[in-house]
Amino acid sequence: MSEPTDIDNDEEEFTEATLIEAIENQIESDNPPAAKATFNKLTLVGVEREEILNLMAHVLAYEIDAMLDEDRAFDTEWYETALRNLPDLPPEKQ
Numbered sequence: 290m291s292e293p294t295d296i297d298n299d300e301e302e303f304t305e306a307t308l309i310e311a312i313e314n315q316i317e318s319d320n321p322p323a324a325k326a327t328f329n330k331l332t333l334v335g336v337e338r339e340e341i342l343n344l345m346a347h348v349l350a351y352e353i354d355a356m357l358d359e360d361r362a363f364d365t366e367w368y369e370t371a372l373r374n375l376p377d378l379p380p381e382k383q
Contacts, residue, residue, distance in 0.1 A: 308346035323369035331375060344375050351379050 315324035324345065331341045348371045356363050371379050 308349050309342045311349060312342055312345045321365060321369050323372040327372040327375055347378060348372055
C-alpha cells in the first residue's frame with residue numbers, strides 16, 4: 290500500500306498539471322485577454338515558458354483558494370490585475 294505522502298504528491302502533481310492546462314487554455318483562447326498579454330510580456334523579457342506557466346498557475350490557484358475560503362464568485366478583475374503584475378506574485382495569505 291502506498292504511503293500517504295505518495296497520495297499527497299500525486300494529488301499535488303495532478304492539481305499543478307490541471308492548473309497549467311487551464312492557463313494554457315486561457316492563453317490559447319485569449320480569454321481572459323490578460324492571460325495571453327501576460328504570457329507575451331514575460332516571454333519578451335526572457336522568462337522561460339515553464340516558469341511563466343508556473344507563475345500564472347500560482348495566481349490562478351491563489352484566486353481559487355480565496356474564492357473557496359470566502360464563498361464567493363471568481364473575481365475576474367482581481368485575477369487579470371494579478372496576472373498583469375507578474376512576475377510579482379500576490380502577497381501570501383496571513
